[in-house]
Amino acid sequence: MLSRLQEAIYLKNHPVAVLWSDELPSGAITPGKGHEEGCVVALARRVAYEGVVAAIGRDNYGCRGAGYHLGFVEKLFPNFRYFLSCGLPGKVRGEGYKKTPELVDAWLSGFKPLPAAADYCIMKPVGLLSAEEKPESVFFLVKPDQLAALIVLANYDLPGNDGVIAPFGSGCDSIILFPRLERRGSKRGIVALTDISVRGILPPDVLGFAVPFERALEMENNVPGSFLEREDWLEVSRRL
Structure with missing residues (x-):
C-alpha cells in the first residue's frame, strides 16, 4: 500500500499511517518523560525511521499541548x-x-481540535497495516525535493493550485489534527513539521507532508503518466 508512491519519490523511510483504537497495540512505544521523549514528533520520527508502532493515549499523551491538539x-x-x-x-x-x-x-x-476518536492515537508504518485497519491519514518525513514532488502531485488532478496548505500550528497539529480536519473538507495536503519547537528533533533537511489517507491513495493512482515518470523529476531524483 502506497509502495508505488514511495518508490516514485525515492522515500527510504516508512510512510506513517494515523489511526485510532481503544486497544493499546502490543509492543507499541508510548510517550516518555522529558521534552523529547514525551513529544509526539519524536515518536513519529521513530515510527518513520525505525519501523516501530507508537501510541498516544488518553492517559499518556506526553505534553499538555499534544493532549489538547489530539482531542484528549x-x-x-x-x-x-x-x-x-x-x-x-x-x-x-x-x-x-x-x-x-x-x-x-x-x-x-x-x-x-476534534475530540479524540478512541482511547489511543496510533502511528504505524503503512506496511504494517492489516486489511481491517482504516487509517484517517498518512504522513511522510521527506527531504525538500520529495516534498516538492508531493506538493506537485497533490495538485496534479485538480483545476486550481490550492491542493496543499502550510498552516501555522504545532508539530502534532500538522501531522495528526490538520489532516483530520481536511478529511471533512477539501482533503488538501499539509506541509508539516514547520513548528520551530520540534525542528531540533528532526534532521535539518527533513520536513513533513501529511494528507487524508483516501487522498494519498488517489495520489498513488496518479503516479503513472505523471511528472514522476518524466525527465525533469528523474533528473532531480538522482540526488536523493
Whole structure:
C-alpha cells in the first residue's frame, strides 16, 4: 500500500499511517518523560525511521499541548496566550510565535481540535497495516525535493493550485489534527513539521507532508503518466 508512491519519490523511510483504537497495540512505544521523549514528533520520527508502532493515549499523551491538539483534553494550560507570544516575566516563558496575547486569543477563537476518536492515537508504518485497519491519514518525513514532488502531485488532478496548505500550528497539529480536519473538507495536503519547537528533533533537511489517507491513495493512482515518470523529476531524483 502506497509502495508505488514511495518508490516514485525515492522515500527510504516508512510512510506513517494515523489511526485510532481503544486497544493499546502490543509492543507499541508510548510517550516518555522529558521534552523529547514525551513529544509526539519524536515518536513519529521513530515510527518513520525505525519501523516501530507508537501510541498516544488518553492517559499518556506526553505534553499538555499534544493532549489538547489530539482531542484528549479540552483546555490548554493556564497562560497559554502568553506562552505562545510575549511571555509573563517571572511566570511564563514566551515562545514569540504570535506577536501579542490578543492575537493568540483570536487564533484560538477559530481553532477547535476534534475530540479524540478512541482511547489511543496510533502511528504505524503503512506496511504494517492489516486489511481491517482504516487509517484517517498518512504522513511522510521527506527531504525538500520529495516534498516538492508531493506538493506537485497533490495538485496534479485538480483545476486550481490550492491542493496543499502550510498552516501555522504545532508539530502534532500538522501531522495528526490538520489532516483530520481536511478529511471533512477539501482533503488538501499539509506541509508539516514547520513548528520551530520540534525542528531540533528532526534532521535539518527533513520536513513533513501529511494528507487524508483516501487522498494519498488517489495520489498513488496518479503516479503513472505523471511528472514522476518524466525527465525533469528523474533528473532531480538522482540526488536523493
